[in-house]
Amino acid sequence: MQFNGNAFEADRLKPIDSLNRIPQKLRISITDRCNMHCVYCMPKEGLQLYPKNQILSYEEIQRLAAIFAGLGIKKIRLTGGEPLVRPEIEKLVCALSSIDGIKTISMTTNGLLLNKKAAQLKIAGLHGINVSLDTLKPDRFKSITRIDGLSQILLSLQTARDEGFEIKINTVIIRGQNDDEIVDFAKFAIATGYPVRFIEFMPLDGSHIWNPSLVVTKEEMIQRISQSGLELLPLNNNLSDPARLYAIKDNRATIGFIPSISEPFCGACDRLRLTSDGKFLTCIFERPKNDVKKLIRAGKSDTEIADYLMACYQKKPPGLISLLEHNTLRSGLNLMNTIGG
Ligand code: SAM
Numbered sequence: 001m002q003f004n005g006n007a008f009e010a011d012r013l014k015p016i017d018s019l020n021r022i023p024q025k026l027r028i029s030i031t032d033r034c035n036m037h038c039v040y041c042m043p044k045e046g047l048q049l050y051p052k053n054q055i056l057s058y059e060e061i062q063r064l065a066a067i068f069a070g071l072g073i074k075k076i077r078l079t080g081g082e083p084l085v086r087p088e089i090e091k092l093v094c095a096l097s098s099i100d101g102i103k104t105i106s107m108t109t110n111g112l113l114l115n116k117k118a119a120q121l122k123i124a125g126l127h128g129i130n131v132s133l134d135t136l137k138p139d140r141f142k143s144i145t146r147i148d149g150l151s152q153i154l155l156s157l158q159t160a161r162d163e164g165f166e167i168k169i170n171t172v173i174i175r176g177q178n179d180d181e182i183v184d185f186a187k188f189a190i191a192t193g194y195p196v197r198f199i200e201f202m203p204l205d206g207s208h209i210w211n212p213s214l215v216v217t218k219e220e221m222i223q224r225i226s227q228s229g230l231e232l233l234p235l236n237n238n239l240s241d242p243a244r245l246y247a248i249k250d251n252r253a254t255i256g257f258i259p260s261i262s263e264p265f266c267g268a269c270d271r272l273r274l275t276s277d278g279k280f281l282t283c284i285f286e287r288p289k290n291d292v293k294k295l296i297r298a299g300k301s302d303t304e305i306a307d308y309l310m311a312c313y314q315k316k317p318p319g320l321i322s323l324l325e326h327n328t329l330r331s332g333l334n335l336m337n338t339i340g341g
């Protein structure tokens with residue numbers, strides 16, 4: 001088997017796991033650092049961060065991305081920690097954009113630095129941006145993120161839109177924290193045109209606060225929005241997109257729900273993940289053990305690394321469904337700031 005430049009020979013098998021899932025998307029966490037400390041994601045103190053030399057360099061990320069592209073990956077999302085805290089991220093975006101087979105590069109960010117970076121990211125070839133925003137109330141924003149930054153995020157959204165970016169809002173709903181804002185966010189989607197995607201709280205919390213009673217399910221959210229008088233019309237969904245999309249009747253707004261817990265979509269999962277310290281994850285709930293960085297730093301060839309990735313992928317676990325079956329869901333199963341959501 002030959003690896004030539006960016007693409008494997010055409011007859012190379014696509015990596016299909018035991019459930020016949022074909023990966024198309026790769027999420028790369030480019031740092032475990034963050035300029036916020038959201039209460040459900042990162043504790044304010046005591047979280048062990050990786051030494052900087054354990055984080056993948058841009059060159060290593062670019063090389064791995066090209067190998068993944070050779071295996072059929074078409075879309076890359078950069079995440080973190082907070083991707084925008086990594087210096088000169090636009091250079092990485094530019095390098096990834098030039099990889100054969102990669103059709104889109106997008107980013108998930110908390111938006112704090114987006115105002116400054118939006119123009120450079122556009123020039124570098126970034127396609128879409130998801131901005132995480134869990135509250136529209138300034139005081140609550142401060143208590144959730146431990147930063148006084150709501151107005152900065154709203155400014156960033158406007159700047160990014162002016163640069164021509166397609167923006168989506170990610171909102172994690174947690175009972176007792178922000179579930180009283182579900183309808184406000186639906187109205188925010190109407191007022192601004194930004195599609196809002198409501199995410200069910202997952203046990204991937206470095207702060208170990210997750211428990212099932214904090215999860216507000218998709219059905220409950222739909223009920224609350226409907227009771228407010230807004231009518232939701234289901235849209236045709238692409239099964240590999242975890243968001244279940246709805247139009248709000250008589251408005252040009254779209255909202256979505258990511259029902260990771262109440263309606264796990266593991267059977268249609270087409271995502272792979274690379275952690276900031278170079279572990280390959282075939283499932284968001286899998287313990288990070290497949291150490292690709294070790295292979296790169298040991299001087300292995302692209303073909304050897306690709307074979308390793310394929311071998312790991314064949315063992316992709318069934319996912320959340322089996323954790324639910326075995327009643328093994330508990331807080332802190334993985335750390336979102338290292339795997340990137
Ligand atoms: N810092 C960036 C941000 O906040 O957008 C990127 C990394 S963050 C880990 C990626 C996404 O994961 C964010 O939308 C965040 O709200 C979400 N997230 C973090 N912890 C979560 C959890 N326990 N359950 C569900 N979503 C979570």
Ligand code: SF4
Nearest residue numbers: 034036038041081110
């Ligand atoms: Fe940082 Fe994003 Fe985690 Fe919030 S959710 S602490 S912004 S990595």
